[in-house]
Amino acid sequence: MPADISPANMRLARLPQCTPSELRKRIGNGEYLVIIDGLVCKLNAFIGKHPGGPLAIMHMVGHDATDEVRSMHPQEVLETVVPRWAVAQFVPEDSKKCVVSYVEEMVLPYSAARSSTIDGTSHPQPSHSNADNLDYMAIQRDYRKLDTHLRQNGFYKCGYSDYLYEAARYLLFFVTAVGLILYGPHTVWTYLLAGIATAMLWQQLAFFAHDLGHNELTGRREFDMVLGICIADLLGGLSVGWWKKNHNTHHIVTNDVDNDPDIQHLPFFAVSTRFFESRYSTYYQRVMEFDAAARMFVAAQDKLYYLIMCFARFNLYRLSWGYLLFSDYAPYRELEMGCIGVFFVWFNWLLSHIPTWQYLVLYLAVSHSVSAILHLQITLSHFAMSTESPDPVHECFAARQVRTTMDVICPPSFDWFHGGLQYQIEHHLFPRLPRHKLKLVQPMVKEFCRKHGMEFKEFSFVDGNIYTLQWLGEVASRVKLYNGRKEHEDQAVAALRKSLAN
Numbered sequence: 001m002p003a004d005i006s007p008a009n010m011r012l013a014r015l016p017q018c019t020p021s022e023l024r025k026r027i028g029n030g031e032y033l034v035i036i037d038g039l040v041c042k043l044n045a046f047i048g049k050h051p052g053g054p055l056a057i058m059h060m061v062g063h064d065a066t067d068e069v070r071s072m073h074p075q076e077v078l079e080t081v082v083p084r085w086a087v088a089q090f091v092p093e094d095s096k097k098c099v100v101s102y103v104e105e106m107v108l109p110y111s112a113a114r115s116s117t118i119d120g121t122s123h124p125q126p127s128h129s130n131a132d133n134l135d136y137m138a139i140q141r142d143y144r145k146l147d148t149h150l151r152q153n154g155f156y157k158c159g160y161s162d163y164l165y166e167a168a169r170y171l172l173f174f175v176t177a178v179g180l181i182l183y184g185p186h187t188v189w190t191y192l193l194a195g196i197a198t199a200m201l202w203q204q205l206a207f208f209a210h211d212l213g214h215n216e217l218t219g220r221r222e223f224d225m226v227l228g229i230c231i232a233d234l235l236g237g238l239s240v241g242w243w244k245k246n247h248n249t250h251h252i253v254t255n256d257v258d259n260d261p262d263i264q265h266l267p268f269f270a271v272s273t274r275f276f277e278s279r280y281s282t283y284y285q286r287v288m289e290f291d292a293a294a295r296m297f298v299a300a301q302d303k304l305y306y307l308i309m310c311f312a313r314f315n316l317y318r319l320s321w322g323y324l325l326f327s328d329y330a331p332y333r334e335l336e337m338g339c340i341g342v343f344f345v346w347f348n349w350l351l352s353h354i355p356t357w358q359y360l361v362l363y364l365a366v367s368h369s370v371s372a373i374l375h376l377q378i379t380l381s382h383f384a385m386s387t388e389s390p391d392p393v394h395e396c397f398a399a400r401q402v403r404t405t406m407d408v409i410c411p412p413s414f415d416w417f418h419g420g421l422q423y424q425i426e427h428h429l430f431p432r433l434p435r436h437k438l439k440l441v442q443p444m445v446k447e448f449c450r451k452h453g454m455e456f457k458e459f460s461f462v463d464g465n466i467y468t469l470q471w472l473g474e475v476a477s478r479v480k481l482y483n484g485r486k487e488h489e490d491q492a493v494a495a496l497r498k499s500l501a502n
C-alpha cells in the first residue's frame, strides 16, 4: 500500500518527539497535553470550545486517553479533528508496557483531587479476583481489536426498526396515563394505575434519552440532542444537557470517588469509606462534607436505600434547574428552559383534571416513587463495585470499566424492562454502541474477560439488590468506628487547646 502523503500526514510525520519527562515538565508549566493515538495534543486553545465540555479534557491531561477518546467520538472526529491539535509525537519509555497516566504523582491545579486518592491508606473494597495480576497491555490490545471488529461488522449501525417496538410501548404508557386521568372513573385504582403508567413512561423514555445522549440513534450530535430535549425536557421535565454532562463524566472517570458524580450522593449515601474524609468533588467543585447529617444518613443507608430512591426524581428536577440556571457550560440552555416550561404547563393541565387533592397526592406520590425503579437500575450497576484502582498508572480503560461495572441477568422477555442497559459492562466498554446491539456483544465481552482473567460480574435483579444492600451495610457499619475515632480526636484537640491556654 502506498504511504499516505497528504499534507496533514506530512505535518504529523514532521512533528518533534516528546518523552514522558518532557510531557510532565510541559504540563507543570500549564500546558493541557493529552496523548491520543501516539500524538501529544495541546488543548489549551480548544478546551473552552470542546463540545464534550472542558471537564472531559481536564480529566485526561497527562493521560494516554486513546481509548476514552475512541469510545466517545465518531470516527471522523478521530481522523480529521483530533490530529489538528497534535504538537508532538509521543515516545514512551517502554513501548511494551501499558502506561495510561504520567501525572499520578503530580499535583495539578485543575485535577488535584485525582492524585490525592493514592495516599496509601487502606479502605475496604468490594471483592475482586485477580485485579492485581492483570496484563494491561494484552487487555488494551484485545479491547482495541474487539472494537475494530464491531466497527467493521456494522455493530455501530442503529437498527431503527428496534425503535418501532419502543415507540409503541411509550405510546401505550402515555395513552394509559392520560386516558385514565381524563376519562377514568374517580377511584383510587384509576390514579394508582395512572401513576404507575406515568412512572413506566418516564422510565422507558429515560432509556431512549440515554441512547440519544450517547448519539447512538443517528450519530449526529445536534439532531440526537434536540430529539433528546423533546423526550427528556418536554415529556419528563428533566434537563438532558444536565444529564449528558453528568453521564459523560461518569463514563470517563467511572466510580472514582473524587470525580464521578454518579457515586457522589452525600449526605444520603457513601459507597466508599473514602467519603468519610470530606473529599473535594471536581464535578460539583465543592467539598462533600461528611457532617452530622451525612453521618446519620450513611449509618442507616442500607435501610434507607429504597425510601430515599422514592424521592430521587425530585432531586433530579433540582439538579436540572441548577444546571440550566448556573452552569458555565450549557449549550442548549434557552431551548431546554423553554421545553421544561412547556412540560410544567402540560403536566399541570393534566393534574388540574384530578378532582380531589387526595387523588392528586396519590397520583404524584405513585408516579414519582415508582420511578425509583429507574434509579435502582442505575445505581445497581456501580454502587457495589470497586472504587479504587489497584494500579492507576497502568490500568487501561477496558480493565477499569470491567472492574467498576456489573451486568444484570434477566430473561429476554424482560429486556424492555431494563431498557437493554442491563448489559452495563458492554455499554461502558462501547458507550456509542446502539443499546439493542449490546446483547449480541455480551458473549464476545465475556470471552474477552475470561481470556484475561477479569471477573465479569453479573447478578439477577434480586441478587444485585441484595449485593448492593450488603455493600451499603458494610460501609454503614464503619460509620460507628469513624464516630468513635472522631470523638477521641475531638477530645484530644480540646485537651491540647486547654493545656496551651493555661
Ligand code: HEM
Binding pocket: 034, 041, 043, 050, 051, 052, 053, 056, 057, 060, 065, 068, 069, 072, 073, 074, 077, 081, 082, 083, 085, 213, 214, 215, 219, 220, 221, 244, 248, 252
Ligand atoms: C484533540 C482532542 C479532542 C478533540 C479534537 C475533540 C473533539 C470533539 C468533538 C468534535 C466532539 C463532538 C462529537 C460529535 O459531533 O459527536 C466531541 C465530543 C466529546 N468529546 Fe471530545 N475531543 C477531544 C478530546 C476529548 C477528550 C480527551 C475527552 C475525554 C475523554 C473527550 C470527550 C468528549 C465527550 C464526552 C464528547 C461527547 C459530547 C456529546 O456527546 O455531546 N474529548 N469532542
